[in-house]
Amino acid sequence: MADLLTIENLTIRHVGRPLVSDVSLSVAAGERVGLIGESGSGKSLTALAAIGLLPDGMTASGSIRLSDREVIGSADRDVAGLRGTAVATIFQEPLTALDPLMRIGKQIAEAVRRRAHRDGRSVDVQAEVLGLMVRVALPDPARLARAYPHEMSGGQRQRAAIAMALACRPSLLIADEPTTALDVTTQAEVLTLLETLVREENMGLLFISHDLPVVGTAVDRVVVLRAGEMVEQGPIAEVFGRPRHPYTLGLVEAARAFDQAIGAAL
Ligand SMILES: Nc1ncnc2c1ncn2[C@@H]1O[C@H](COP(=O)(O)OP(=O)(O)OP(=O)(O)O)[C@@H](O)[C@H]1O
Incomplete structure (x- = not known):
């Protein structure tokens, strides 16, 4: 199956200093790939480069093919058309x-309208908005559609953001720490939701997190970054079960020790 995203030998520099060096990864339809590493290891920059949104002053080299278009070196207007x-x-x-x-319903409606306009389709916007809200398990959609973001819980806001992302009908979803701000129960619900959506819509998912237990439940394959360099990648069970690189082993052992400490405290 063709990859939705193929990154080859990506290097990102800021005033000559490499922040990400020689990173390669790919995401195919229906595949969930995790990008992990400590804070500052280059996860977010890699994702921003993939959608052509690196901060000013940074340059990328290598190759990034998004939906069969080369992102590096392309004019922003060409890449902008792929976002959303x-x-x-x-x-x-x-x-x-x-x-x-x-109001949240109106924001989702705008995303639905934008996509319909691009596709040249006519849609029943209201029905589609309510359908998306049901899809992401927002309770009482007809009422909640009239709420403003501050009137919703953190979990509901993240579900609404996912509904807006889905309104775009993307083939690839990039989720950068999507559950970090949520409590553990809501975190688990949002992870299950993402898993279901990826499976049912056959989307690709690039999931960025520093939280190993979360990544362990959210992805099939994982890429480990350390100080901007890729130290290993492979199926999640292999990388977490038998880490080959000492850095990954350190991350896995730290997560295990944390789990045990929590277990002992409960
Ligand atoms: N706008 C910027 N200007 C200069 N350096 C930056 C900028 N954004 C990020 N960096 C640097 O690039 C490196 C990678 O940052 P990045 O945000 O990709 O890390 P990350 O792995 O996503 O971290 P976190 O988990 O904390 O979000 C870091 O050393 C960071 O300080």
Whole structure:
């Protein structure tokens, strides 16, 4: 199956200094790939490069093919056309994706309209909005559609952000720490939701997290970054079960020790 995203030998520099070096990874339809590593290891920059949104002053080299288009060296208007169509993103803090002054139903409706316009389809916007809200398990959608973001819980806001991402009907979803701001129960619900959506819509998922237990439940394959370099990658059971690199072993042991400490305290 063709890859939705193929990154080859990606190097990202800021004033000549490499922040990400020689990273390669790919995501195919229906595949869930994790990008892990400590804070500052280059996970978010890799994701931003994939959608052509590196901060000013940074340069990328290597190759990034998103939906069969080369991102590196392309004009922003060409890559911009892929954002919200081929690829959608969700972030740790859903408020960054939401307009605080607009009712949630209206925000999802705008995403539905944009996509319908691009596709040249006519849609029953209201029905599609309610359908998406049901899809992401938002309770009482007809009532909640009239709520403003501040009137919703963190978990509900993240579900709304996921509904907006889905309204784009992306083939690839990039989720950067999407559950980090949520309590453990809501975290598990959102992870299950993402898993179901990826399976049912046959989307690809690039899932970024520093939280190993979360990654362990969310992805099939994992890529480990350390100080901007890829130290290993492979199926989740292999990488977490038999880490080959001492850095990965350290991450796995730290997560295990943390789990045991929590277990002992309960
Ligand atoms: N706008 C920027 N200007 C200069 N350096 C930056 C900028 N953004 C990130 N960096 C640097 O690039 C490196 C990688 O950052 P990145 O945000 O990709 O890390 P990360 O793995 O996503 O971390 P976290 O888990 O904390 O989000 C870090 O050393 C960071 O300090």
